[in-house]
Amino acid sequence: MNPAAIGAESEALQFTYRWQDAALYALGIGATQTDLGFLYEHSEPAMRVFPTYAVIPTFEACKALFDVVGGDFSGVVHGGQTIRLHKPFPAAGTLTTVGRVANVGDLKRMAQVIFATKTTDETGALVCETEWTIMYLLDGGYGGEPPPKSVRIRAPEREPDWVVEEKTSPEQALLYRLSGDHNPLHADPKAAEKAAKVTEGKPILHGLCTYGFIGRAILANECGNDPSRLRAFSGRFSKPVWPGDTIITRGWREDGRVLVVAGTKEHPEEPVFTNAFAEIV
Numbered sequence: 001m002n003p004a005a006i007g008a009e010s011e012a013l014q015f016t017y018r019w020q021d022a023a024l025y026a027l028g029i030g031a032t033q034t035d036l037g038f039l040y041e042h043s044e045p046a047m048r049v050f051p052t053y054a055v056i057p058t059f060e061a062c063k064a065l066f067d068v069v070g071g072d073f074s075g076v077v078h079g080g081q082t083i084r085l086h087k088p089f090p091a092a093g094t095l096t097t098v099g100r101v102a103n104v105g106d107l108k109r110m111a112q113v114i115f116a117t118k119t120t121d122e123t124g125a126l127v128c129e130t131e132w133t134i135m136y137l138l139d140g141g142y143g144g145e146p147p148p149k150s151v152r153i154r155a156p157e158r159e160p161d162w163v164v165e166e167k168t169s170p171e172q173a174l175l176y177r178l179s180g181d182h183n184p185l186h187a188d189p190k191a192a193e194k195a196a197k198v199t200e201g202k203p204i205l206h207g208l209c210t211y212g213f214i215g216r217a218i219l220a221n222e223c224g225n226d227p228s229r230l231r232a233f234s235g236r237f238s239k240p241v242w243p244g245d246t247i248i249t250r251g252w253r254e255d256g257r258v259l260v261v262a263g264t265k266e267h268p269e270e271p272v273f274t275n276a277f278a279e280i281v
């Protein structure tokens with residue numbers, strides 16, 4: 001790993017998308033007939049885009065920094081994701097993103113890298129900021145500084161204010177990857193075998209696919225499906241999810257935020273998404 005990469009920036013990368021791309025993303029994160037306003041170009045009012053789409057135009061700006069950071073990509077898993085939204089995404093458009101290496105940390109058993117991005121639209125207005133925590137399972141112990149301690153967010157003891165249970169399909173990762181993350185870990189059993197410590201030898205779901213399912217549950221229960229009301233969404237991928245699993249998301253309204261925990265029906269013993277909150281207006 002290369003701690004000298006901290007502060008490195010990508011070029012300003014342009015990303016143009018069509019309504020078809022936003023609809024394909026929506027299907028990848030489990031949208032159904034009840035989400036028609038996110039799928040149909042002639043929707044009235046105008047077609048909306050799920051706010052978690054923020055991870056799609058920003059992905060390449062992070063990937064562009066992979067070489068400067070170093071490490072072994074075959075041992076990479078997604079550790080956590082934050083998005084901050086300043087404007088809803090139009091159904092189609094051109095966005096410009098600059099990526100930055102925010103931190104490279106040594107956890108001894110693994111390394112942790114944080115990539116940050118800023119995205120603007122054609123008018124130069126800020127649309128979204130993102131933060132990607134990436135775990136390098138094969139690169140710990142390189143002699144670097146540990147990352148700053150994360151702030152722990154725990155769900156209250158009481159019953160949640162809402163619960164959403166949604167089954168992913170066995171092909172969910174094969175559909176989600178069409179939106180741009182072609183990591184073989186989510187498609188190829190041979191690649192999954194190499195990361196067997198996490199995957200148990202079977203392709204796992206993209207963390208950002210799970211994130212999209214959970215984001216949809218928040219949008220439906222807290223924002224009346226209005227993307228302009230979700231201002232931030234953050235959480236940690238604590239355990240893997242496999243295509244076909246049923247994701248159960250629980251939400252609590254607490255101190256002006258929504259705290260979230262998600263698990264799966266198949267592995268109820270430990271949650272898959274933790275340390276999570278959403279900010280709503």
Ligand SMILES: CCCCCCC[C@@H](O)CC(=O)SCCNC(=O)CCNC(=O)[C@H](O)C(C)(C)COP(=O)(O)OP(=O)(O)OC[C@H]1O[C@@H](n2cnc3c(N)ncnc32)[C@H](O)[C@@H]1OP(=O)(O)O
Binds near residue numbers: 063077132181240241
């Ligand atoms: C950037 C553009 C390119 C994007 C590349 C991404 C490509 C994608 O295609 C890849 C994916 O989508 S992979 C799928 C999604 N991710 C996963 O399934 C990983 C699930 N998580 C795990 O298995 C474990 O958390 C695991 C194995 C990660 C760690 O578990 P443990 O070893 O048990 O760690 P633990 O002892 O619990 O924690 C020790 C300290 O390590 C840090 N940490 C651990 N998990 C973290 C996580 N998920 N995120 C952030 N930090 C994490 C913490 O510092 C932790 O200490 P503390 O708990 O006190 O904060």
